[in-house]
Amino acid sequence: MKRVFIILLDSLGIGYSKDAYKFGDKGSNTLGHIAEVCNKNIGNINRKGNLYIPNLTSLGLGLATKHASGKFPVGLDKNKKIIASYGYASSISSGKDTCSGHWEISGVPVLFDWHYFKKRENTFPNKILKKILLKTNIFGYLGNCHDSGTNIIYKLGEEHIKTKKPIIYTSSDSVFQIACHEKIFSVEKLYKISNIIRKILNKSKYKINRVIARPFLGTNRNNFYRTNNRLDITVKPHGDTVMYKLIKEINGKVVAIGKVSDIYSNIGITKSVKSFGIKNLFLQTLKYIKKSSNNSIVFTNFVDFDSLWGHRRDVYGYAKGLELFDSMIPKMIKILKSKDLLIFLSDHGCDPTWYGTNHTREYIPILLYSRNIKPCFIGHRKTFSDIAQTISSYFGLSKMDYGKSII
Template sequence: MKRVFILVLDSFGVGYSCDAKKFNDIGANTFGHISEYCYFGKANDNRFGTLNIPNLMSLGLGKIYYQITGNLPLGILQPVNVISNYGFASEISTAKDTSSGHWEIAGVPVLFHWDYFVNKNNSFPEYILNQIILEFNLPGILGNCQASGVDILKDFGELHIHTKKPIFYTSSDSVFQVACHEKYFGLNNLYDLCIGIRAILNKYNLNITRVIARPFVGENACDFVRTGNRKDFSKPPHQKTILQKLIEEKNGHVIALGKIADIFDNLGITKSIHAVGLTELINNTIQQIKSAVHNTIVFVNFVDFDSIWGHRRDVSGYASGLEFFDQQLPKILHALYDEDLLIITADHGCDPTWPGTDHTREFIPIILYNKFMKNNYFGHRKTFSDIAQTIAKYFLLSSMQYGVSIL
């Protein structure tokens, strides 16, 4: 029985990549800086001491880091034996956003350029805003700027409740984000609004990656929090992904956990499971390992590493998340069947020590684990799409256009 489990530690980069200069990211290092902060006692909020991730280290994470930097991560014990195949990859997509990273993992790199809303204030074109207000009979809008998701609620959340005006904002990524209160605006109303905005952007040929619904709750600026009902309305991949190939060529199954289905606009997905938070995602992953059938890909995105800890520059939170994931890894490994292929990787970096709140252009780790694989370093891969090509070979599918199989 052949099954593949792809676990994306969203934003877990392992050192700045060869083209990081283009992105002003020379020196960024998500893994390295987290381990450094822990070693020097600068990441002790609700945790303490050096970064404790022995299971990830036994899968080759430390050796990956050494191959990239020539150093071992500070304060982390090195295992006697490594039990998996391991290496790292560069991204060839033109951007460092979530969609580009995941699509490239699935064999479809983004070699064109996305459109962006580059103005920090008055970010969205007036003709777009006017059409949205007209079509949805809105009393107006708030925000219209580049902002972090936490700050925007403090600035406009109370006014939103009083006026019912939705909050529009963007970032350095190609996104149009809409924050609305679940109770006072309504969750379904927010989703409908985002679907309409997606259609309007498409109508005007604006190549924006995602329209993101950002629901929140709370009564005032002191207690506003975003809920787990986020939904992304994405552009569809521009070519056939490995997910679609498995379904079409092997009558296979693709089970998406977390925000994976949204990222791929539900193309190449046979079942989507809504799960929020690290614990729930890990539990659902283990359940799928126990129940998934032949010719199945289970694709999981652990978004908290990026959205809660990376973007918010929370080193202690990121370290705690890694340690919790590491503690659960033995359960995941134990549940695997003999022929299963486990892939642990990332989609970009988001160094929580780096200036600003944006993603960072970094190498991603690639860990390939199978119960009968011997430990092997497979080197620096030139594109994330080597993952998709590896999956194609594993399932005996037709080859992808990009990438070289690691197997």
């Protein structure tokens, strides 16, 4: 029986990549810097001791980081017995966004440039805004600027409640975001206008990666918070992913947990499981590992590392999340069958010690565990697509256009 389980720790970069200077990210290192801050216990009286992730360390994460960045993460156990094959990969995609990273992992790198809305007083083009007002029947909007998701609802949430006008904004990523209060605007209405905006952008000259619906709750700026009803509406992948090939060529099954189905526009997915939070995502992953049959992929994205801690530059939150995740790994390894292939990796960096609030251009770890594979260093992989080629080879699928098989 052949099964693959992809465990993606969203934003866990392990050192700036060779081309990081193009993005202003030379010097970034998500895992390395988190470990350093924990070791020094900077500014947090509630935190004592080094970053404690013994299971990820035994899978080779520390050594992968050392090869990628030149430095073993401070505080991790250098003498830990290694039980998996480990290495690191650089991206050939043009951007450091979510879709580019995920698509490249699945064998479809993004070699073109997405469109990014410029940072100015009125961010979105008037032609687009006029079409949105006409097609959605909304009578106005707030925002129309660059901002973070938490900051903009703090600034404009109360006005939104009074006027019922959607808050529209973007970031350094290729995104069009809409924030609305769930009780004032309704999630259904927010989803509806988000899908309309997606169609408008698809027909325009603007190649925008994602339209993101961002619902929130609360009564005033002091207690507004974003809910788990977020919806990412992406463009469809421009090529056949390894998941799509698994379904098409051998009638396989792909279970997408968390935000994975959104990222791939539900292409190459046979079942989508919505779940939130490190613990719940892990439990859902365990459930579907136990349930999955021959020729199956279970693909889980642990988004909290990116959305809750990376973007918000919360070093200690990130560390605590890693430690919680790490503590549950033995449960996953215990239920694996002899031929199962378990892959831990990431999609980009989001160094919580770096300036700004954006992703960082970094190498990602690749940790391969299987009872049939002898642990070894798999080297520097020149593209994330080596993962897709490896999975394709494992299942006996037709060869992917990009990447080289690791096993």
